[in-house]
Amino acid sequence: MSDDEKNTETPISRRRALRVIGTIPVVGALGFAQQQQSQGQQQPKQTHEGPAQPATSTRQPPPSQPRRAFFTRPEQRTLRVLADDIIPRDERSGSASEAGVVEFIDFNLSVEETATDTRTAWRGGLRWLDTESRKRFNVPYASAKPEQRHQILDDISGAASSVGAQLRPGAAFFARARDMIAAGFFSSAIGWRDLQYIGNTFVPQWNGCPDAALQKLGVSYDLMNQRTRSNG
Numbered sequence: 096m097s098d099d100e101k102n103t104e105t106p107i108s109r110r111r112a113l114r115v116i117g118t119i120p121v122v123g124a125l126g127f128a129q130q131q132q133s134q135g136q137q138q139p140k141q142t143h144e145g146p147a148q149p150a151t152s153t154r155q156p157p158p159s160q161p162r163r164a165f166f167t168r169p170e171q172r173t174l175r176v177l178a179d180d181i182i183p184r185d186e187r188s189g190s191a192s193e194a195g196v197v198e199f200i201d202f203n204l205s206v207e208e209t210a211t212d213t214r215t216a217w218r219g220g221l222r223w224l225d226t227e228s229r230k231r232f233n234v235p236y237a238s239a240k241p242e243q244r245h246q247i248l249d250d251i252s253g254a255a256s257s258v259g260a261q262l263r264p265g266a267a268f269f270a271r272a273r274d275m276i277a278a279g280f281f282s283s284a285i286g287w288r289d290l291q292y293i294g295n296t297f298v299p300q301w302n303g304c305p306d307a308a309l310q311k312l313g314v315s316y317d318l319m320n321q322r323t324r325s326n327g
Contacts, residue, residue, distance in 0.1 A: 164205035165214070169235075171197060173221045176237040178276045180244055188289040191280045199279035220268025227265060 166174060178191035191197075204214055221236075224247070228236040232243050239247075251258060251265040252273075258266045280286040309315055 165201050166197075166204075170218065170221050171201070172237045173224060173235070174200065174272075176244070177221075177224065177272060180241075180248060181273055181276050182280050189285045191276050194280045194283040194285040196276050196279035196283070199283075200275055203275075216268065216271060219264070220272060223265050223268060 175192045175197050178196045182191035182194075182196075184190035184193065188194075200217075203209060204217060224236040227247055228234060228239050228243070231247070232239050236244060236247070247265075248269065251262050251269045253266060255263045255266040255270070281290060303316065
């Protein structure tokens, strides 16, 4: 083997190899830039900031309307009127619909865990209200006057066993609806403010139960102390 052939097989140092490898992306980038410039495309200006700048406006977008998941639009309208007939707005708090009760019930009926019988009972109950209102006043429940709607509710607000056979389905539905509407209302922000619930608030000094409450319950601390001593 000649000396020239030996020189061509001389190993390249690691530093030189890394240097050569490191220049490959640079050469490729330069070639791409030259190609872009030759095609008349302007390169984006490089800055120390990111390409997408944050929005300067701090205005919040309007809240989106909740989507119906279970009820149809007519059913939702009937339920909204029924909910406000059961818990109307007053000087103390807003109404059931303002507390989000309709959306609360709609969500609960849309989840997989809800039994089919429960969904059927709600649809059937709302339809029963509309049918009964049409029989009496020739209009669906939501279109009836307040005194007309209250007349129907007064007739079905008792226990199902205490009303006539024709009104029993309505009474059964009303009991279910009243419980669900109350649950949704009193678990909302409007509801717990109406209850004047203060939550887990630190009480620096406990002075005991107020006398008025003790008298209403018919108990006293003396009686409780006597029971404690006798049991001890």
